[in-house]
Amino acid sequence: MADASSVIPTAVLHNLSDKLYEKRKNAALEVEGIVKHLALAGDHDKVTAVINLLATEFTHSPLANHRKGGLIGLAAATVGLSSEAAQHLEQIVPPVLYSFSDQDSRVRYYACEALYNIAKVMRGNFIVLFNQIFEALCKLSADSDPNVQSAAYLLDRLVKDIVTEGDQFRFQIFKDEDKLGIGAGRMVPIETSCAYMAKERILLPEDAVSSQCPD
Numbered sequence: 001m002a003d004a005s006s007v008i009p010t011a012v013l014h015n016l017s018d019k020l021y022e023k024r025k026n027a028a029l030e031v032e033g034i035v036k037h038l039a040l041a042g043d044h045d046k047v048t049a050v051i052n053l054l055a056t057e058f059t060h061s062p063l064a065n066h067r068k069g070g071l072i073g074l075a076a077a078t079v080g081l082s083s084e085a086a087q088h089l090e091q092i093v094p095p096v097l098y099s100f101s102d103q104d105s106r107v108r109y110y111a112c113e114a115l116y117n118i119a120k121v122m123r124g125n126f127i128v129l130f131n132q133i134f135e136a137l138c139k140l141s142a143d144s145d146p147n148v149q150s151a152a153y154l155l156d157r158l159v160k161d162i163v164t165e166g167d168q169f170r171f172q173i174f175k176d177e178d179k180l181g182i183g184a185g186r187m188v189p190i191e192t193s194c195a196y197m198a199k200e201r202i203l204l205p206e207d208a209v210s211s212q213c214p215d
Helices: 010-016 021-040 044-058 064-099 105-140 146-165 190-197
Strands: none
Touching: 010 021, 010 064, 021 044, 021 064, 044 064, 064 105, 105 146
16 A cells, blocks of 8 residues: 555645644645545545545544544545546545534534535445435534535535536325325425435535635
C-alpha cells in the first residue's frame, strides 16, 4: 500500500487541520490538485492511500478541526477524481455519513457541505448508498442547530434531483388513500412517502453549501 505522507506535503496536512477555515480550504485545493494528478496518472493505489489518510487520521480524529479538515479534504479528493470518483465511493462516503452524528455542530455542518459536493461529482453513482444517505438526512432534518438544518435541506434537494434523473428510482404508487389522504393509485413523490413511512426522505438548496458559517 502506498504511503499518503509521501504524496501530500506535511505543510498541506498541517493546514488541513488549521483552526482557520481559509487555511483548511486552501489545503483542500492542494489535495484536489494532487489527487487529480494521481488519477490522471492512473495511480489509484496512492489515491486510495490519500483517501484512507483523510478518513482515518482526520475524520476520526478527537480534534474537531482535524475532522473538519478531513471532510473538506474528502470532498476535494472527489472533485480531483472527477469521473473516476465512483470507484472510491465506498471509501469516501461512509466517513462523511459517520460525521453526521458528530457532537460538534460545525462538524455536522461541514459533513453536509462535503456530501453535497461529493454528490455533485458522483451524481447517479452516489445513489448506490441511498439507504444510508436517507437515514442520515432524516436525522439531520431535526438537528438542533439551524445552520445544520439549512445545510441538510440543501443536500436533500440535490439528492432529490439526482434521484429523479436516475433510472433506478421511480415515484412510488400508494393505493391506500385513507393512510396518505390522497386519491387511490396516485403517484407520490419520494419525500411524501418518507414523511409517512419515516423511511425514504431526502433534504438541500441549489447554491452549493458554501460555508455560511466558516470556522
